[in-house]
Amino acid sequence: MSDILENESKSQSNCSQKLQQEQSLSTQESNNAGPPVSICSTPLTGNPYFTSVVVKSQVEAPYQLVVPAWFRKSLPKATIQAYLVHKGKTWEMKYYGESRLKRLGCGWKKFALENNLKVGDGCVFELMDDDKELRLGVQILNGQIPVEFIRLGSAEKPIIID
Template sequence: MNLQDCRLQKICRMVVPKEFRELLPPSPVWLTLSCKNKTWEVRYCGDRYLKRFETGWKRFAIENNLEIGDGCVFELMDNENLNFGVRVLKGEIPSLVRNIEDGRSSDSPIMID
């Protein structure tokens, strides 16, 4: 996911693109993000109009120095417990994935099978 102004809402929560949220339940759940040998518990709100990461996302974003224009690659490591490995791409998102002209990220994440 590419982090752009409309997606990174005051760094406290992040709206999840449609194709990614289809992997998640339509209810609030806790999930685990692992990055650089550290883990964070993040609450996914799947029952809201805007499906998003809320509680715990701000801490993850701050501790990983996320900035507008960075990207995150999420790899589902454990479907049952909703554990994701995350790789942070510091400003390394190809232009075909982001729309620089209007400042919005694509609602279609890159899915790697």
């Protein structure tokens, strides 16, 4: 766990430096580029992961996150405690692995509210290497488009996100 926190601390330091550089670049650009947006994140470790664009059912009742079918084979087929880790904080919730709809619930609402998730935000959930419990590292990207991508697109040449 201390390795994770140490890596998170280093990553946050690098993020601060990158954000300062982005802010400096943005003052040199046209006002049409919008506010600087940090695109920093902790590198993935090579473990299985899935991404999710936040939808209404995740930030309003029933407050749950459905796990993609292809990712479920990496998870237990039982209802167990699960833990989401984001920015050094851990949220406890239930993973319903034996129900028809495999999902995170009972605790997901607290995670969504405390992290101010909104429809359109993106999340990356990476399975953390721990045989004793289900732990997922989470990275959150708010719904803003990073400046680097804004520069690439135009009305004649739109940005296509796969």
